[in-house]
Structure formats: C-alpha cells, structure tokens
C-alpha cells in the first residue's frame with residue numbers, strides 16, 4: 487500500500503473563539519429544516535395472532551394505525567407469514583411524522599413454525615437492498631428510506647421463559663434490526679410473576695448472545711438523562727398493556743385503560759405497566775438513535791457483506807488522497823499479486839497432475855511385473871509336472887533283452 491493511501495486525517499487542534507461567529511445556532515437550523523421536511527419512521531411488529539399487536543400500536547401512536555378487524559376473519563388460520571404495511575402521517579405541535587407499521591400476520595400461527603422467521607428476514611434484507619440500489623444511482627437526490635428502524639417482538643405472557651420460537655426468531659434477527667422485546671397483556675401476570683418472567687427472559691437473551699436494543703447513556707453528561715436512561719434499561723423487556731378504550735374513573739378523570747370487575751388498569755400509569763417507558767424510548771427519546779443504529783451499524787454491515795460477496799474488496803483505509811500515479815501503482819501491485827497467486831496455483835495443480843500420472847504408471851508397472859512373475863511360476867510348475875510324467879513313463883517301459891535257454895524252453899515247450 488502506498489504512503490498516500492495509508493495517510494490518516496490530519497490532527498485537529500482545539501481553538502478558542504475571539505468573538506461571536508454564530509455556528510452555535512446550527513442545531514436550530516437543523517431543527518427548522520427537519521420540521522419542514524418531516525420525519526419518517528418504519529416500525530415492524532411481530533407476534534402471533536391475538537397477542538395484542540394492533541391494540542398496542544394504536545395505543546402507542548394514539549391513532550387507528552391498524553384498521554378495525556373484520557369479525558369474520560378473527561381466528562382464521564393462515565397458510566404462512568404475510569407482510570403488509572400501513573402508513574399514516576401524524577402531526578404533533580406542527581411536527582409531521584410519517585409512520586409506517588409493517589405487520590406480519592401469520593407468524594407463529596402454523597402447526598409447523600420452523601421457518602416462520604424466513605419471510606420476515608427476507609423482507610428486512612430486501613429493504614436494505616432497495617436502499618443500496620438507490621444509493622448506487624447516479625442521481626441520489628430522492629432516496630426514500632424504507633428500512634425497518636425498529637422491530638417490536640411481542641412475547642406471550644406465559645410467566646415461564648422464552649419459548650423456542652422466540653429464541654429462534656430473535657437469534658435470526660438481532661444482527662439485522664433493532665430488536666425491542668415486549669411482553670404483552672402484562673395485566674394477566676401478578677407483580678411477582680412478572681419479575682421472575684422478566685429475569686428469565688433476560689437470562690435467556692444473554693445465554694443465547696442475542697443483541698437487543700438498549701438505550702445508550704454513557705455518552706450523555708446530564709445526570710438527569712443518565713438516570714432516565716438507566717431507569718429505562720432496568721425495565722427491559724417492557725411489560726405493557728394495550729387498550730384503545732377511554733374509561734371514566736370514579737373521580738371523574740378519563741383514562742385509557744382496561745376495565746375489570748375489580749377495577750381499572752391504566753395504560754399510561756407507570757405503577758401499572760411499562761407502556762410509558764416503551765413509548766418514551768421509541769418516540770420521545772430514542773427514535774433518532776434507532777434510525778442512526780439502523781443506518782450506521784445494521785445497514786452498514788449488510789452493505790459491506792453484500793459488496794464483498796459481489797466481489798468488491800474491503801477498503802480499510804481511513805483517509806485517502808486521490809493520486810492517480812499511486813493508484814495505478816497500487817492497482818498494478820494488486821494485479822501482480824493476483825497473477826503470481828494464479829501462477830503458483832497453476833504450478834501446484836500441474837505438479838499434482840504429474841504426481842498422479844506417475845503413481846498410476848508405477849502402479850500399472852508393478853501389476854504387469856506381478857502378472858509376469860505369476861505366469862512364469864505357472865509355466866515352471868507345468869514344466870516340472872511334464873518332467874515328472876516323462877520320468878514315470880520311462881520307468882514303466884523295460885528294455886528288450888535276448889531270451890535265455892530256460893525262457894525259450896518254457897516258451898516253445900522244448901524238451
């Protein structure tokens with residue numbers, strides 16, 4: 487690598503101002519520009535049918551983001567996970583927020599839920615890919631950000647611990663999205679049950695190395711902000727209740743809550759549940775951080791992995807000054823290194839082939855020699871057998887000798 491390519495950004499010296507300049511007003515400029523442009527935020531919500539998704543989202547944004555359910559479709563079994571999104575533009579004190587809620591009906595509703603995380607992961611990744619395509623366009627003035635900025639994963643209030651489907655889902659998602667686990671219908675658990683349930687969930691999350699979104703407070707200096715964040719952190723996973731009903735209390739106050747024979751449980755009462763904390767983190771204090779983490783960590787990881795798999799090389803240099811000669815030099819050395827690598831690979835392949843051929847030849851030579859030896863032995867054996875046969879025949883045939891007197895007498899009966 488050349489010297490220019492590895493050079494770091496110059497050190498910045500701290501200077502004191504002699505008088506008014508005006509850049510302290512910069513945050514106000516950003517504020518005005520942002521208010522004018524409005525914000526967008528995309529939230530995905532995952533949980534089984536009937537777990538309380540629509541009620542919670544409608545309660546969180548104080549508006550009917552989710553339309554009322556068609557009575558006839560409640561409890562209908564679905565074939566698989568579908569992805570649908572709803573967008574709403576909401577305004578508060580002149581600030582416009584374009585909220586998109588991505589719903590995942592059908593998650594965990596089948597008999598076999600082995601791969602029900604798959605379409606959700608594909609959807610998150612395809613949104614990253616669409617953003618990457620927009621970034622690579624020549625004209626990038628109108629990039630629309632449809633990436634998922636946070637995923638609320640709803641946990642059934644079983645009171646036990648995380649189920650296999652919860653663990654599998656979170657393990658598959660945590661590197662792709664800001665995960666916010668939330669216990670729904672917390673009014674179905676007593677205070678003690680909730681404390682135990684939360685601690686078992688945290689233990690499971692830690693045991694499986696799942697990264698969930700946690701509010702950061704180390705970088706803040708204000709003790710109030712630090713305490714607020716620490717308090718928020720202590721409530722994770724948030725246990726909430728949802729309700730889109732306004733109820734009148736005996737004292738005449740009207741509150742959002744659920745009415746039971748024994749009393750009212752209030753959504754916006756911190757003593758009753760963690761709804762306020764969840765809304766505060768999601769909307770009031772950490773929306774920008776959620777978007778920032780999505781952009782600078784989650785999307786960046788996805789983007790660099792994608793580019794590497796497409797054959798691009800990772801460039802780890804911090805600062806680069808454009809120098810055509812140096813760049814050509816660098817490209818040439820990269821090319822040469824690639825060529826010499828290719829050459830050594832080819833030599834290795836050639837040597838291996840020669841070795842294989844040689845060992846094959848040696849093997850067939852040995853086989854031929856063994857066959858020759860065997861045939862020689864067979865022939866030798868046959869020769870020996872013939873030899874023995876001949877000897878036997880020779881010993882059976884006696885030589886003809888002239889008859890003596892006695893024999894002749896016997897033979898011709900001479901007296």
Ligand code: GDP
Pocket residue numbers: 533534535536537538539540541542555670671672673674726727728729744
């Ligand atoms: P979804 O299918 O996941 O969208 O679930 P819904 O939001 O339609 O809720 C299903 C049922 O659960 C409805 O009858 C809701 O009134 C009820 N529900 C929602 N939130 C809560 C809650 O916090 N506590 C209790 N007890 N019931 C709830």
